[in-house]
Amino acid sequence: MEGFGFSVLKERHINYDANDKSIAEYIAEREPSFRTCIECGCCSATCTTGAFTNFSLRELQILLKRGENEIAREQISKCMLCGKCILVCPRGVNTRNVILLAREAFRKLMKNEV
Numbered sequence: 001m002e003g004f005g006f007s008v009l010k011e012r013h014i015n016y017d018a019n020d021k022s023i024a025e026y027i028a029e030r031e032p033s034f035r036t037c038i039e040c041g042c043c044s045a046t047c048t049t050g051a052f053t054n055f056s057l058r059e060l061q062i063l064l065k066r067g068e069n070e071i072a073r074e075q076i077s078k079c080m081l082c083g084k085c086i087l088v089c090p091r092g093v094n095t096r097n098v099i100l101l102a103r104e105a106f107r108k109l110m111k112n113e114v
């Protein structure tokens with residue numbers, strides 16, 4: 001990167017190969033619709049929690065797929081499980097179940113209550 005005269009900030013480095021994808025794999029095995037998300041953001045636009053906080057389900061799913069689990073774990077407890085996001089998803093992602101499975105995976109795989 002230095003050869004271009006600029007570099008990416010160290011805190012923004014994402015090491016896809018080294019990151020732990022176990023949470024995303026746990027979800028995808030049990031809720032295959034997780035794989036069909038196109039990151040359109042309709043769920044975030046209608047999200048009840050997102051109207052009052054910086055929570056974004058779109059961002060959460062991207063973080064999980066990248067294996068950026070610590071940031072995702074901090075965010076996931078904000079969801080109220082109201083289910084509005086399921087109604088607007090154009091890909092039929094069972095978003096509510098994705099969140100429930102992610103919480104379950106964090107409890108089982110990372111031993112962190114969320």
Ligand code: SF4
Binds near residue numbers: 037040058089090092
């Ligand atoms: S609305 Fe559905 S396809 Fe769009 S970002 Fe949300 S989960 Fe993914």
Ligand code: SF4
Binds near residue numbers: 085096
């Ligand atoms: S279930 Fe969670 S992510 Fe979906 S709209 Fe409700 S608060 Fe937002």
